[in-house]
Amino acid sequence: MNYLDENSVDRLLDYPGLVDALQTAHAGQGMPETGALVMDSPASGDDKFVSLMAWAADDMIAAKxxxxxxxNMQLCPPQPTVQxxxxxxxxxTGAPLLICDGGSLTRRKTAADSALGARLLSRADSQVLLVVGAGALAPHIVEAYVAVRPSLKRIIIWxxxxxxxxxxxxTLEHVGVSVQAEPxxxxxxxxxxxxxxxxxxxxPLVRGALLRPGTHVDLIGAYAPDMREADDxxxxxAHIFVDTRTGCERSGEIAQPIAAGLxxxxxxLADLFDLCSGRHPGRTHPDEITMFKNVGGAHLDMYTxxxxxxxxxxxLEC
Structure with missing residues (x-):
């Protein structure tokens, strides 16, 4: 059994290969059994410890x-938010096969999940990507999107x-696309x-009234019912899609509009299992606005x- 550190995970999980692997996994099997335990800090505050499990019968078990x-980013020296x-x-058999750094795998899994959604839902001629947020995940989003949308010519960071x-x-000159910060x-x-x-x-940060026809909106951050990145x-x-229906109602992007009767x-309309298997065609018109909620989940950790x-x-065999 091997332990793969952060550098090894980043080196081995290139985005073209990982996005392809996630697409194949969603097309080839249904949702595995999953479980989750989220503990709040005994000292109060926003700190949490999370245990996520996924079990695909006669295949793999993953535990995060x-x-x-x-x-953590305010510490001296700073530490990653997720570790x-x-x-x-x-x-x-239950035999252990692999242990790896959880923060790096989570970042790459999350970015590849959204990139797969964009591959299936955004316009193939999309030229301008806006990334809202500049935290640890943002550069991964840029790299993953460039991997699936070679049509991109400009990236805006806000x-x-x-x-x-x-x-x-x-820091993003290496992606080969013009990158600029916009205030x-x-x-x-x-x-x-x-x-x-x-x-x-x-x-909400994203205002629907400002979106052009044909825009694809990818929402990653609002993982709790009281969080929101896009307005009503x-x-x-938008035509609404999710990566998985399991647990999506716990996200503010879904929970709040349902509570308001919207x-x-x-x-x-569909999740990634529907889209990757061809049960739903995804985008059906160039002017359609698509909204993809990246919910995440232990099944994605297992696939990754x-x-x-x-x-x-x-x-090792090379």
Missing amino acids: LVGVFPD GIVALFDGK NRTHSRAVRLAS DLKLALAAADIVSCVTMSSA EVVKR ITSSSI ARHLMKRAKDA
Whole structure:
């Protein structure tokens, strides 16, 4: 059994290969059995410890143990907000197969999940990507999107603290696409073909009235019912998709519009299992606005860890 550190995970999980692996996994099997335990800090505050499990019969078992500590970036020296491990086991015998860094796998899994949604839902001729947020996940979003949308010609970064957006933009020259920081979110939204939100916002940032026809909106950050990245107008204008229906009602992007009577659960047209298997065609018109809620889940950790194990074995055989 191997332990793969952060550098190994980042090296082995290139985005073209990982997105392909997630698409194949969603097309080839249904949702595995999953379980979750989220513990709040005994000392109060926003810190959490999360245990996520996935078990695909006669295949694999994955367990992720991670801490989510929002104030870690304020430490000296700073530490990642998400830290932990992911372990993979043989689903037939229970034998441990792999342990890897949980933060790096989570970042790459999350970015690839949204990139797969964009591959299936955004316009193939999309040229401008707006990333809302400049945290640890933002550069991964850029790299993953460039991997699936070679039509991209410009990337805009917006962040509440503009200096962080400027700093992030300066580190992304290697992606081969023009990257700029924009202080005016309204201007950025009006220019975007794809909008990807990676924030911890509790109030909507993306205004539906500003979206051009044909825009794809990818919402990653609002994982709790009291969080929100897009306003009601986005929900009203968009065709709604999720990566998984399991647990999606716990996200503010879904829970709040349902509570307000704007949508029902049947308003969610498809998830990645439907899209990857061809049960739903995805985008049906160039002017359609699509909204994709990245819910995440232990099944994605399992698919990603399984691909990581294969990549590690292939690297040893070279």
